Amino acid sequence: MKIATYNVNGVNGRLPVLLKWLKEAKPHVVCLQELKAPQEKFPEQAIKDAGYDAIWHGQKSWNGVAILSRVGKPEELRRVLPGDPEDAHSRYIEAIVQGIVIGGLYLPNGNPAPGPKFDYKLGWFKRLSAHAKKLLAQEVPVVLAGDFNVMPTELDVYKPERWVDDALFRPEVRKAFKTLVAQGWTDAIRTLHPNEKIYTFWDYFRNAYARDAGLRIDHFLLSPDLAKRLKKCGVDREVRGWEKTSDHAPVWIEIKD
DNA sequence: ATGGCTCCATACTGGAGA
Numbered sequence: 001m002k003i004a005t006y007n008v009n010g011v012n013g014r015l016p017v018l019l020k021w022l023k024e025a026k027p028h029v030v031c032l033q034e035l036k037a038p039q040e041k042f043p044e045q046a047i048k049d050a051g052y053d054a055i056w057h058g059q060k061s062w063n064g065v066a067i068l069s070r071v072g073k074p075e076e077l078r079r080v081l082p083g084d085p086e087d088a089h090s091r092y093i094e095a096i097v098q099g100i101v102i103g104g105l106y107l108p109n110g111n112p113a114p115g116p117k118f119d120y121k122l123g124w125f126k127r128l129s130a131h132a133k134k135l136l137a138q139e140v141p142v143v144l145a146g147d148f149n150v151m152p153t154e155l156d157v158y159k160p161e162r163w164v165d166d167a168l169f170r171p172e173v174r175k176a177f178k179t180l181v182a183q184g185w186t187d188a189i190r191t192l193h194p195n196e197k198i199y200t201f202w203d204y205f206r207n208a209y210a211r212d213a214g215l216r217i218d219h220f221l222l223s224p225d226l227a228k229r230l231k232k233c234g235v236d237r238e239v240r241g242w243e244k245t246s247d248h249a250p251v252w253i254e255i256k257d
Numbered sequence: 258a259t260g261g262c263t264c265c266a267t268a269c270t271g272g273a274g275a
Contacts, residue, residue, distance in 0.1 A: 009274080010264050034274085036265060061265050062273070109275060149275075168275060203275065204262035215275075247263080247275080 001071070001098060001255045003029045005145040005191070007201075007216050007248035011035040011064070014042055014246055021239050022050050024028055027252055028071045031095050031104030031145045032056075035064025035090075036248075042066065055079075059090040065146070069097045077101065083127035084138050091124070100226065100255075101135060107145035110167030118167050121149070125176040129183070135223070136184050140154040144185070147248065149217055150177045152187065154215035155197065170218060186227035188220035189254045193233075201248045209240050218251045229256040 004027035011032065021029070030052070037186040039058035047054050056066035057080075060243040067074045074095035081092040082181035091106045103126065110121030118120040128144075135142045148168065151169050154160040181187055189198060199214025208214065222230060233253040 013264065028273055034264090109273080111273090120263065163275095204264095205275095208262095217275080232266075244263095254270075 001102075001124065001257055002027045002252055003031075003102070003143060003145065003220070004250050004252040005031040005033070005104070005147070005220065006250040007033040007147040007218060007246060009034050009036070009246040009248065011037050011066070012041065012043060015046060017239065017242055017245055019046065019050055020242070021236065021250055022052065025235070025250065025252065028069065029074075030068040030101060031102065032066040032068065033064070033104070033147045034087035035059075035185060036061060037064055039110070055095055056093045057082070057090040057093050058240070063106060065090055065093045065106050067093055067095050067097070067102055067104050071098055074102070081105075081124070081127050082131055084123070087124075094156060099141065101140055101142040103135070103142065103144040105144060105145065107146070107149045109149050110173070113165070113167040113170055121167060122172060122176065124174070125180070129176070129180045130219075132180060132185070133183055139225075140223070141226040141229075143226060143253075144162065144221040147217060148177065148219045150174065151215050151217055152177050152190070152219075155195075156199075156204075157214040158199070160216070170213065181221065182223055185221035186230070188222050188227070188230055189216070189233050189251065192230065198235060198239070200251050202240055204247050216257065218248060220251070220253050226255065230254075231256055
């Protein structure tokens with residue numbers, strides 16, 4: 001089974017690119033982030049016509065996450081990350097597909113740091129870790145997939161020294177990611193390609209894609225049993241070069257059935 | 258140190274992204 005994650009940066013503005021990519025890449029399951037659309041404006045029919053059932057949690061203007069599947073409708077488990085009833089952002093959605101728990105997430109950016117946005121990011125990370133721990137304790141196959149807005153190590157940034165004070169790379173955030181992984185998760189991309197420079201995002205500014213000035217911030221974390229089934233992974237980086245494209249590229253893993 | 262680009266809202270500009 002092929003599972004993908006793609007921060008689309010506007011699901012309606014991105015619809016032609018998304019549909020073209022779905023047709024070419026044929027993932028079985030897709031986690032989408034940054035829908036930037038209210039619940040009722042999700043392009044349900046176009047995605048259905050492409051062969052995918054979907055569940056989504058929209059929000060006006062910002063955020064928004066979805067899970068798409070062409071191997072049975074995602075059976076929704078939750079659409080909110082537990083731990084803060086005041087948190088109104090649509091950043092987490094979770095479902096079972098083919099016996100695998102899929103947690104689709106869009107971790108807050110957190111800039112500028114320090115400040116309230118950075119505090120929100122660290123708090124969100126803490127809630128994610130608490131929830132992730134509970135998922136691991138259930139001993140079922142789980143994948144946490146999405147835009148974590150963290151470059152885990154210096155290998156994941158084109159110019160690390162430029163990013164040390166940024167909310168995506170500050171020590172607290174890298175530590176939060178490391179602590180989460182240490183619960184027993186496997187960073188799928190980095191595990192299969194331990195020394196390779198791999199990026200999933202390139203800024204719209206300054207010709208970043210052509211210069212390969214990228215970041216690796218979209219990740220898959222696998223539970224132990226699922227990690228054993230990991231076959232391969234990749235970044236569809238050519239999609240980043242398409243017309244009217246997102247600043248992220250789709251990322252995918254393949255799991256033994 | 259700054260600004261470069263692109264999205265959305267209901268707009269001729271501003272907030273957010275990373």
